[in-house]
Amino acid sequence: MPPELIDVDVVHSYARRVGDRVRLVLTLPADTALEGRRVWVRLVPKHDAEPFRVSTDLTRDERGWRLEAYAEAASLTPGLWKLWLRVGKGGPLPRLQAVLLMSDTQPIALLPGRRTRALMAEPAPR
Numbered sequence: 001m002p003p004e005l006i007d008v009d010v011v012h013s014y015a016r017r018v019g020d021r022v023r024l025v026l027t028l029p030a031d032t033a034l035e036g037r038r039v040w041v042r043l044v045p046k047h048d049a050e051p052f053r054v055s056t057d058l059t060r061d062e063r064g065w066r067l068e069a070y071a072e073a074a075s076l077t078p079g080l081w082k083l084w085l086r087v088g089k090g091g092p093l094p095r096l097q098a099v100l101l102m103s104d105t106q107p108i109a110l111l112p113g114r115r116t117r118a119l120m121a122e123p124a125p126r
Helices: none
Strands: 013-019 021-028 039-045 052-061 066-074 079-085 095-102 109-112
Touching: 013 109, 021 095, 039 066
Parallel strands: none
Antiparallel strands: 013 021, 021 066, 039 052, 039 079, 052 066, 079 095, 095 109
C-alpha cells in the first residue's frame, strides 16, 4: 500500500535561508489529522546523504495547518529532498506533496505540488 500523500499549499508555503539555517513554512489542509499531536518534518535526500528530521511549530489558521521548521543548512547537501511528516511518536509517516531543492550556488526552493513524470525518454548523448 502506498503511503498517504498530503497536499502542500502552493501559495502560502515556502523555504528560505535564515543565517546558517533553512526555514520551512508548510501550509497543509485543515482536515489533516494533526490536532493535539507532536509533528516533525522528515527530510529524505534523493542522493546518498543521511535522512533526518526536524521539529516543527504547529499552528492552525484560516488556511489550515501551518508548520514552521528550521534545519541546519550545512546538513542539507545540494539536490532534491523529499518531505515526510512524522505525526506523534511512532505515528503515521505520510508523504508531503513537495520537495526542497538545495543548491550551493542558487537560491533554495520549495517545489510544492504533485510530482510530474517525464512523457518522453531522455535523448541519448551525442
